[in-house]
Amino acid sequence: MTLVVEARSVSKTFGRAGEAVSALAGIDLEMSQGDFISLIGPSGCGKSTLLRLIADLAKPTGGELSVNGKTPERARTDRDYGMVFQSATLLDWRTVTKNVELPLEIMDVGGSERARRAEEMLKLVQLGQFADHFPWQLSGGMQQRVAIARALAFSPALLLMDEPFGALDEMTRELMQQEVLRLWGETGTSVVFVTHSIPEAVFLSTRVLVMTPRPGTISHEIAIDLPSRRDNETRKNPRYFELITEVRDALRSHD
Amino acid sequence: MTSPASPSQIGRAVRAGFSILAVIGGFILLWETYKLAWGALDWSWPVRPDNRTMPHSWDVVVALFQPAQRRGPILLLVELRAALFTLWEAFVGFLMGGAVGFGLGVLFVRSQTAERAFMPYVVGSQTVPILAIAPMVVVWGGRVDLPQWFIVSIIAAYLTFFPVAINTLRGLRSPQRTALELMTSYAASPREALWKLRVPSALPYIFTALKVSAAASVIGAIVGELPAGFRGGLGRDLLQFSQQFTAAPEKMFAAVIVAGLAGITFVGAVTLVEHRVVVAARRQSGEIGRAAA
Numbered sequence: 001m002t003l004v005v006e007a008r009s010v011s012k013t014f015g016r017a018g019e020a021v022s023a024l025a026g027i028d029l030e031m032s033q034g035d036f037i038s039l040i041g042p043s044g045c046g047k048s049t050l051l052r053l054i055a056d057l058a059k060p061t062g063g064e065l066s067v068n069g070k071t072p073e074r075a076r077t078d079r080d081y082g083m084v085f086q087s088a089t090l091l092d093w094r095t096v097t098k099n100v101e102l103p104l105e106i107m108d109v110g111g112s113e114r115a116r117r118a119e120e121m122l123k124l125v126q127l128g129q130f131a132d133h134f135p136w137q138l139s140g141g142m143q144q145r146v147a148i149a150r151a152l153a154f155s156p157a158l159l160l161m162d163e164p165f166g167a168l169d170e171m172t173r174e175l176m177q178q179e180v181l182r183l184w185g186e187t188g189t190s191v192v193f194v195t196h197s198i199p200e201a202v203f204l205s206t207r208v209l210v211m212t213p214r215p216g217t218i219s220h221e222i223a224i225d226l227p228s229r230r231d232n233e234t235r236k237n238p239r240y241f242e243l244i245t246e247v248r249d250a251l252r253s254h255d
Numbered sequence: 256m257t258s259p260a261s262p263s264q265i266g267r268a269v270r271a272g273f274s275i276l277a278v279i280g281g282f283i284l285l286w287e288t289y290k291l292a293w294g295a296l297d298w299s300w301p302v303r304p305d306n307r308t309m310p311h312s313w314d315v316v317v318a319l320f321q322p323a324q325r326r327g328p329i330l331l332l333v334e335l336r337a338a339l340f341t342l343w344e345a346f347v348g349f350l351m352g353g354a355v356g357f358g359l360g361v362l363f364v365r366s367q368t369a370e371r372a373f374m375p376y377v378v379g380s381q382t383v384p385i386l387a388i389a390p391m392v393v394v395w396g397g398r399v400d401l402p403q404w405f406i407v408s409i410i411a412a413y414l415t416f417f418p419v420a421i422n423t424l425r426g427l428r429s430p431q432r433t434a435l436e437l438m439t440s441y442a443a444s445p446r447e448a449l450w451k452l453r454v455p456s457a458l459p460y461i462f463t464a465l466k467v468s469a470a471a472s473v474i475g476a477i478v479g480e481l482p483a484g485f486r487g488g489l490g491r492d493l494l495q496f497s498q499q500f501t502a503a504p505e506k507m508f509a510a511v512i513v514a515g516l517a518g519i520t521f522v523g524a525v526t527l528v529e530h531r532v533v534v535a536a537r538r539q540s541g542e543i544g545r546a547a548a
Contacts, residue, residue: 039321055436055440056439057439057440068507074394076439076440076442077442078442079441079442081440082440083437083440085437086429087432087433089431089433089437091434091455092454092534092535093455093458093533093534093535102441102451103441106438106441106442106443106451107441131463134534134538134543136538137260137543137544213355
């Protein structure tokens with residue numbers, strides 16, 4: 001079975017030779033279908049850059065990177081992944097339904113099929129009754145759920161999430177984490193999740209990759225061996241706290 | 256969302272009508288008070304209050320309802336017909352200028368080279384006064400037998416395209432970086448990114464420019480009628496009345512009022528279209544409120 005993401009000593013430098021800044025160096029990564037991987041680290045550790053390389057929004061300077069067994073560019077043009085940013089980035093002039101339909105329009109999916117997919121996706125993120133609202137009529141959490149519905153609308157094999165809940169309050173954030181886990185379970189998509197919240201990374205992931213800055217490298221890889229069914233009980237599980245401590249120690253070992 | 260007028264919409268329209276009347280009433284009151292007070296005090300600064308410089312507001316109204324020429328139709332009808340003619344010229348010029356302006360905006364957002372090459376001339380074109388351009392267009396247009404009204408439209412277009420070009424470009428560049436990256440992530444073509452993201456984002460900017468352009472195109476049409484003395488529009492009448500100003504100032508004022516109304520009508524029509532097309536405009540006016548979410 002092909003790996004969803006495979007990186008071999010991937011590096012990324014910004015700027016010209018002489019004054020170049022190394023953002024990523026020696027990144028090795030193997031991600032299988034169904035994995036939920038979190039990238040965690042302090043600001044500037046290159047976690048978002050790594051995500052952008054996978055999404056082909058930036059090109060690696062060195063090493064080999066493949067997505068679904070193809071070059072990232074090929075994976076992008078094949079629409080193999082869906083992307084969710086920190087800001088929902090919904091189009092203000094489109095209703096919720098029309099926002100979810102946007103990628104399908106670009107992919108030349110027919111009108112009735114688009115409507116059917118959008119309805120299904122909105123039901124999945126439990127926003128069915130807000131289909132005809134405009135984005136700015138919704139709360140931040142609801143907007144982010146629309147963004148997730150939009151990213152999943154064309155059933156991509158991979159979901160890339162760049163600090164998607166960074167702007168939400170703690171309560172909404174926990175609800176959204178539950179929501180993402182449910183969607184992950186129901187759709188079978190693989191997820192790469194960028195965050196700087198330790199509890200969030202532990203609660204969501206099958207694996208947490210701890211990154212350190214200058215240059216950005218993966219310093220620790222922590223398998224999360226919590227029960228696969230995760231809910232509020234998980235947040236009280238002693239193993240949950242142990243893993244949080246483990247990630248925190250990994251992050252601190254470089255200070 | 257576009258159901259027939261709801262009670263709240265009717266209420267809003269009535270309030271808007273009242274406020275317009277109140278402003279007109281207030282202006283007339285100020286005008287007549289000034290005449291009365293300055294006349295009584297025998298002041299002449301900044302403007303002499305006599306009937307030649309400042310005719311009574313009612314004299315202007317009376318002038319509108321008197322025949323413009325002996326046994327002819329009343330002045331109001333003559334001027335309204337002239338205004339319609341000028342508005343048509345302005346509208347055609349507005350469409351041409353708007354299309355050119357939009358095209359330039361799209362060209363510049365697609366190609367930095369084109370922007371660097373042409374932008375200085377676009378800006379430069381606006382520093383040449385319309386009064387210098389108009390006669391040239393009239394002469395050239397006459398050589399190739401263009402209809403007179405169309406020559407005037409070209410002059411109106413000259414005043415129209417610039418604000419549209421500048422604002423279109425600004426609006427096309429307004430989407431957030433993440434929104435553009437989202438389109439990249441869908442492997443959208445530049446054309447799709449243009450029509451599904453950039454142009455809709457630019458619409459509020461474009462309509463702001465179109466309102467400026469609507470007013471400017473009326474001015475362009477009036478000025479465009481002047482150099483060759485084209486008949487039928489407001490330009491020639493305004494010129495004629497300005498020559499008769501000392502004898503019959505109220506005619507000039509009447510014509511100016513009609514010209515102003517023509518401009519307001521045009522800008523109002525653009526605003527109506529904006530409301531149909533731009534969601535953000537409906538949002539701003541409160542037509543679509545925040546839902547109970």
